[in-house]
Amino acid sequence: MLRFIVRRLLQMVGVLFVLSLLLFIWLRMLPGGTVSAILGDRATPESRERLTKALGLDEPLYVQYWRYLKRALTGNFGASTGVVPGRDAFQIFIDRFPATIELSFFAILIAILLGIPLGYLAARRRASLFDNASVIVSLIGVAVPVFFLAFLLKYFFAVKLGWLPVSGRQSNIDATRVTNFFVLDGLMTREWDAAWDAFKHLILPAITLSTIPFAVIFRITRASVLEVLDEDFVRTAESKGLTNRIIRGRHVLRNALLPVITTVGLQVGGLLAGAILTESVFSFPGIGEALASAFSHRDYAVLQVLIMASAATFVIVNLIVDVLYAVVDPRVRTR
Amino acid sequence: MTDNPKGWKPGARRKAKIDALAQAAGQVQDAGTVADTPGVSLIASAWRRLRRDRVFLIGLTITVLFLLVALFAPLLAPHDPTARLLLDKVRPQSNPIPGPEPGFPLGADNVGRDLLSRLIVGSRQTLLVCVFATLFSLIGGLILGTLAGAFGGWIDSVVMRFVDIMLSIPSLLLAFSVAAMAARPSQWTVILAISIAYLPIFARLLRGSMLAQRHSDHVLAARALGVKQAPIIFRHMLPNSLGPVIVQATLVLATAVIDAAALSFLGLGNPDDRQPEWGQMLGAAQKYIYDYPHLAFYPAACIILVAFGFTLMGESLREALDPKSRR
């Protein structure tokens, strides 16, 4: 087990190196970029040249990359030029990371709380109206573009009805920050209104973000439960006269849940994609919004850091899921 | 669960689904696996079942409708979608989006072009984007997957490691990263970005399919008879992979439309809007969404409908081809 983990981590490091090199080269070869972004329409050929020289952008690519690498190894990934100008790029990642984690957590929570029970019920009532309806609903959830759904929710619940806030993570209240997970902070410092306020800001984005994981979890649970329900041992138990409840709980669910766990773990990784769109629409200051913003400002330092950090996150999340699975699934363990 | 001797890996669930499909390819000639009549191909029996599956039929209807509209678009559209016919009615503040009037049932867009015509003709570009994106990812995946699956060994390891990593990154993020790096955004950069995002799926599918068939009777027989590698691949193995490939392709088609729209929304799409395309129309409608939501609703509805149709078809196909759902 340990060797497996170490091997995977080493692979991750290798991948990150290659990724950083590719990103670096590609970004530097594009026209425009940093100098344009800094000087804007006030630029003249002289000022451009001057700035290029001052920032060392006229040196050969390998020299630039080497300098970048040296700095990166000390944890310094450069300063942002667009997203939060002047702020360290990696610091921006640290700032924004808890926001996306909090959002993803609630999104997955919603997806699980709705997806698993509904999937189970749909499987139990196979081919009924309920089953067909819920399958179709979940398919629609995948078909509707996320940003469109985000806008609809925002429009109805925040603007027209005014029940929930329109954007952001928190209103102008002086909340104390401990971990930067706003809801948690509020609970920890007993500032209940701060926690509640942060939670209200999370509701709409979390619902938007949860639609795709919900659809997937729902279908996987349903398929998995169907499979298990058909297995011999269930039929045996039924024929033995055990009541449905016992069959359900002890046999069906536990076996059905194994692939669901893997799916949940994997959906967490996939949330970042949805987060880019959702966070942009709700101006939610997380990683996704930073990515979209870094792109439009051509903020290469931040783009690079965020893409690499995301890649690393996926690998780590997948690793955790694999380890968890190996721990949970007796068949894998006894191999 | 499918056999996976190496244990679970990144993108496991996604891969397992693809592997299951790939397995189906390997079972084409194996009599006895199919519950109905022995010797009948998997595809034929699947088709018979599908014909009665209501969900599949709905999906098929939508898809065929879409294809017909796209095909006959210029004939169906009442006006030229690039002609700014109602431009003189446009007033940036009081009337930025002219409303419906005789001859223009849905009104016009922000430069006076007929909305209905744009929607109809837009189906073409949208179809093009999805089809090309899917096609390129298919071809790319085919090349990679065949290489890996047919030759095995270290080629297999290197290629698949690369593919695995790409599989574990969600498709939109991959597409976003590729599109963000484009020097000059255009329709083709969108297509390229989406193809790259979905390439690993096809690569893995075809590799799995190749592997599944390597040890099947007909391949072994051909090899024993002295048939060379290439003809085996092209004449025996690839055609059997057709079923799973079709299934995966329909699913990719569905999400390709959505991803293209998402890219436009993020500003990474094709900036030239003279030729209409739904995703780009949706992206451009964001500015007016407050007071003129219909500008966004119409293309959104079209996108959702088409994506939905493809998904229904794809899912039914997958269930039909899946040997385990035989009851």
Added chain:
Amino acid sequence: MKLTRLRTTVVLTAAVSLGLAGCAQSDRESTSSGTTGSGSSGTAAAEGGSDTFTFGAAGAPEVFDPYYASDGETFRITRQIFQGLLGIKPGTADAQPELAESWEPSDDGLTWTFKLRQGVKFTDGEAFNAAAVCYNFERMFEQNEVAQAGPAEYWAYTMLGFKGGETESLYKSCEAKDDATAVITLNRYTSDFPVMLTLESFSMQSPKALKDGDANNVQKEGEGFKYPAYASAPVGTGPYKLEKYDEANKTITLVRHDDFWGEKAKTAKIVFKIIPDESTRRQELEAGSINAYDLPNPADWKGLEDAGNQVLVRPAFNILYMGLNPEKNAKLQDVRVRKALYMALNRDQLVATQLPEGAKVATQFMPDTVAGYNTGLEATKYDVEGAKALLKEAGAEGMTLQFAYPSEVSRPYMPDPQKIWDALSADLEAIGVKVEAVTKPWNGGYLDGVDNGLFDAWLLGWTGDYNSANNFIGTFFGADSNDFHTWSTDFGKTLSKELDETNGIVDEGERTTAYEALNQKIMEDYLPGLPISHSPPALVVGKGVEGLTASPLTAEMFDTVTVSKS
């Protein structure tokens, strides 16, 4: 049983959170009116009015040291904190006394004596006097290499040079005659001085704070800049001071400076909330969680006004033009071709259908609020046949023209580049010109392309920095390597010389007349580019907001703003 356990957990969680919700409202004094969302809660409301003015900003500020900033979002914030020797009269582009009560030039225009306001203190207690003024100027003059190349943009642009640099600076020296008199000496006369002192970058900052915060220590970091400690802790003399910048929540809070020398600010707190997405800004305004935001999309103006908000339109202080590069496309060398292209453009229709209300067709390269504007000039008439004839006469019938426009951007003078381009290129095609479309992202090659002379024709514009003719036509055609490549034409060098000379005229009346004449010459004889229009950018404020005066220079002051509880 797994399922019932699941159910129970769900029910319990719901119960707990509802309970928390119940407690939450009672702990802090809740002033939110329930239906307007949580945006307006949390501030203890004063009698009759709210004590916070919330502004929805489109982007994050660069730094809080205005000397190193160049973007409007930063200036919007620093404008409330800092003041300069000269200020801007609200609602206009004209200069007025601020920290300097009066100023007198010498006869040759090189020495300027400023009489300073007395009894002014910085927010850290330091006195504002002539020594402080000279400290500021010397500090701005002496910068390290990195700052010279990048952040100190406005100084480089206006004063041209730094201490020990290659280019001679306009600024020579500053002398503190006594506490209330500062004398600034220039190396050359320019009509831009002292009006350039209305720029935010020339704000007076506390010498002690500058020293303590190592204000000039700008370092490069990768491809960006790292700013010193002072840049996040600015100290000025203005009606507000910076309280904090909450980066995690994207808000900047300013509080009233109670020892301000002038009239105290009416609202105690200003909060800038960073909301990059425009439709979100609008929704927040409608929901009441912000009180104002800048540059609403003209398509939204009607909807906003119908909902009870006020759209404040600023007098236009910008120009949109179609740039031409005769060096790239030889046909453009002939002035008849340029005139023909100009006659082909139906600018009246463009202004009526693509630009917001209040937009005007341009008759010259500057708006009418600038001194030197020639009111006698008339807009070139739209004449398709005349254009075709002129084109034929010049032997350029059916010529090809590569015409570029930017994507991913919206500027006050060019709200929707694509639409404007569509209209203009259709006009050009109507006279037989073959238009080749080129588009690049604003930050991804467009500006580069313009600077490097890659396009035959392109759309660009300019918003004036301060009220000076030189800031417009000087910027466009003055330098030898300008975007219009005028030096490749037969008139370019002459034009540069004329601009230089006119800028050097010390007597104001004489100078204004000279500029008017020059504008006429540019439009009738030279026509290096095609001025299209001026567009009024707007600001929108929500219900209950009073006292905000729109400024053509986007120099709105918020100290006169009151927000009533609606």
